[in-house]
Amino acid sequence: MKKKLWLVVLIGLALGALSFAPLPLSLSQPSERTITIHARSYEYHPAVIRVNPGDTITFRLISEDVVHGIYIDGYDLSLEADPGQTSELVFTADRRGSFRLRCSVTCGALHPFMIGKLEVGPSQLFWRAALLGGFVSMAVLLISGLKREDP
Amino acid sequence: MNRTEKLVSTEEIRTPPSPNGRKTVPAAILKDPDSHLLQSGAGTASSRQRFNLLSLPLLRRLLTSRWPQLALTLLALAGFVLAILSGLVGTPVGSRSFAIIFVWIAWWALLMLVAVPFLGRAWCSVCPIPMPGEYLQRGAVLGPVEGKTGYGLGWRWPKALRNIWLQNAAFALVAVFSTVILTQPRLTSIILLVFLFAAIGASLLFERRAFCRYLCPVGGFIGLYSQFAPLEVRVIDSNVCAGHAEKTCYTGSQSGYGCPWQVFPLGLVKNTYCGMCMECLRTCPHENIAINLRAFGDDLSRTQHRRLDEVYKAFIMLGSALLYSAVLLGPWGALKAAAYSVLSLPWLAYAAVFLVVVLAVLPGIFLLAVWLGHRLARSTMRLKKAYTSLAYCLVPLGLAFWMAFSLSFVFANFSYLWRIISDPFGWGWNLFGTAGAAWQPYLMSYVPYAQAAILIAGLAWAGKTAKRTAEEALSSRPASLQAAPVVAFCLAITTGMLFLLVA
Numbered sequence: 001m002k003k004k005l006w007l008v009v010l011i012g013l014a015l016g017a018l019s020f021a022p023l024p025l026s027l028s029q030p031s032e033r034t035i036t037i038h039a040r041s042y043e044y045h046p047a048v049i050r051v052n053p054g055d056t057i058t059f060r061l062i063s064e065d066v067v068h069g070i071y072i073d074g075y076d077l078s079l080e081a082d083p084g085q086t087s088e089l090v091f092t093a094d095r096r097g098s099f100r101l102r103c104s105v106t107c108g109a110l111h112p113f114m115i116g117k118l119e120v121g122p123s124q125l126f127w128r129a130a131l132l133g134g135f136v137s138m139a140v141l142l143i144s145g146l147k148r149e150d151p
Numbered sequence: 152m153n154r155t156e157k158l159v160s161t162e163e164i165r166t167p168p169s170p171n172g173r174k175t176v177p178a179a180i181l182k183d184p185d186s187h188l189l190q191s192g193a194g195t196a197s198s199r200q201r202f203n204l205l206s207l208p209l210l211r212r213l214l215t216s217r218w219p220q221l222a223l224t225l226l227a228l229a230g231f232v233l234a235i236l237s238g239l240v241g242t243p244v245g246s247r248s249f250a251i252i253f254v255w256i257a258w259w260a261l262l263m264l265v266a267v268p269f270l271g272r273a274w275c276s277v278c279p280i281p282m283p284g285e286y287l288q289r290g291a292v293l294g295p296v297e298g299k300t301g302y303g304l305g306w307r308w309p310k311a312l313r314n315i316w317l318q319n320a321a322f323a324l325v326a327v328f329s330t331v332i333l334t335q336p337r338l339t340s341i342i343l344l345v346f347l348f349a350a351i352g353a354s355l356l357f358e359r360r361a362f363c364r365y366l367c368p369v370g371g372f373i374g375l376y377s378q379f380a381p382l383e384v385r386v387i388d389s390n391v392c393a394g395h396a397e398k399t400c401y402t403g404s405q406s407g408y409g410c411p412w413q414v415f416p417l418g419l420v421k422n423t424y425c426g427m428c429m430e431c432l433r434t435c436p437h438e439n440i441a442i443n444l445r446a447f448g449d450d451l452s453r454t455q456h457r458r459l460d461e462v463y464k465a466f467i468m469l470g471s472a473l474l475y476s477a478v479l480l481g482p483w484g485a486l487k488a489a490a491y492s493v494l495s496l497p498w499l500a501y502a503a504v505f506l507v508v509v510l511a512v513l514p515g516i517f518l519l520a521v522w523l524g525h526r527l528a529r530s531t532m533r534l535k536k537a538y539t540s541l542a543y544c545l546v547p548l549g550l551a552f553w554m555a556f557s558l559s560f561v562f563a564n565f566s567y568l569w570r571i572i573s574d575p576f577g578w579g580w581n582l583f584g585t586a587g588a589a590w591q592p593y594l595m596s597y598v599p600y601a602q603a604a605i606l607i608a609g610l611a612w613a614g615k616t617a618k619r620t621a622e623e624a625l626s627s628r629p630a631s632l633q634a635a636p637v638v639a640f641c642l643a644i645t646t647g648m649l650f651l652l653v654a
Contacts, residue, residue, distance in 0.1 A: 041484060041488065042484055042487055042488070043482070043483075043484020043485075043487065043488075044482070044484075047482035047483065047484065048482055071592065073563075073592065073595035073596070073598075074595060074596045097599075098599070098653065098654055100480075100563075100595070102563060102592065104590065106244060106246050106247070106590075109245055109331075109334040109335060109491065110330070110334055110487055110491055111245070111246060112245070112246060112334070112560060112563070112564050113330075113334075113479045113480070113487055113560075115480060115481065115482055116482045117482045123653065123654045125599055125600065125603055125653050126603075126649055126650060126653050126654035128603075129603040129606070129607060129649050129653060130646050130649055132607050133606070133607055133610050133642055133645050133646060133649070134642060136607055136610060136611045136614070137610065137611075137614050137638045137639070137641070137642045140611055140614035140615050140618060140638065141614065141618055141631045141634060141635060141638060142631075
């Protein structure tokens, strides 16, 4: 019983650490970056954009067929571009993580699934979740084993 | 031998005439593996904690009465008819069509995020698709009417097809066309009409709800995942059933119809095939039916009656959620284009890869995991039995995958609902003053955290189910060894899903 209690405490501490402890982060200096994004046929080029936390970003959106837009999840920012035109959006990448870019203007059948990705530094949520998953898997095997062994 | 065991040895139970026309419980039903009557004590609540909701008099009245159920079904039918009409004569633009937004955003969110995980098959009890066929078959809308018979041949469903392989095939077929179905209103309407006419046809040819039980591709996965729900219909005391010669829960009475789902309530040990239609509640003269609140995933704690067709349903659902997340929610335009360009060469390649992954690759890798665990644990259990049993750990995992997948597009696109409520056909109406509502994603900062939490919870439940399953046949350490590769499989595929949704 004592062994089990210790195990539960250790597992709780490990879960807390995996969820909230700071992860090693990149030490890159913030810079100014201009990224040109081409939008056509339900996709963005580039589809995945990687920037450093703190960067001042200028998105230049060029629509190549119909009216397209970009809405950035988490930042709640958007811009639109008419066909053949260029629109710009300037913002500071002050939130870390991975954020979906969604077309904000109905552009055709697959419009709801026209999605890109903005990565501001490494995705801490993914790595934490993956580590937690690994830990939970081991814990499940271990804990239920001890339960059986208890008199 | 207890009374229940005596009951199943009877070839056929004679009963008085019922409004359903069927006057006996066929021995085949009693011995049907889905009925599980051969399990002594099946159908009754196990020793685990349960609360019978019918002990609340108001709830008993609401559930026994046909009116609340009819009102909800008619409401769903109205939405269903409007969706079909909107798809056929309304705008072809998906995000402005009631057919697309009502079915694939509103209904889907309600189904996958609320109904299935918390209420099991409750949706099936108010689903409008079998309604017209069932009314034709019964010749009545509300309860049985003496001397009144419906239409139809009343054949029994072919024995060889009394499984969910057809539902698996139907889902896989719909799945490869899903990108166009999800985005083209007319196709959504056609699919709904196909379901409707198939249900009517099945009701006129076969007895009871053959469509729901054996054909409906949606019902197949609802049934699988309803095993996780904290709600169940079960018999209170099996001895009462054993002493009840008429078996009105199956044969019907003046108070209600015999089980439309061809399930004998005494035999229920899992939710998969109980449509929660409440007919057994109405027909049991002894008030021996309970609707229990129970722990989540309770059905998964029992390893009896695990079947390969259900296992394949679990693989199809798990693989589909993974592949949909890559195709629909990923940043890869070429994949979307291939999935959308039906019957083109890229689409054929996409469909082939889709089917190979869900029908062969995932089941194959899982088989390797089970085999490896088998060797490590030096288990003497037959590999097929171990495979079938352990694969049920994919039920909570698959449900978590679908919930996480649904969160992405439901919260991103829910605001379209305000527009289509005012203008369901996209004809420029403004019925409620919301036609001009702008698209606005909701809670997208929080959705990835919710997705990660749901996926990890699903993984933990899958691991727990795998370990518990292994412990049925093995002592603790060998059970851990048997389960470990299976848990590793679950971890790998969950990491893949996390990558697609939150990375």
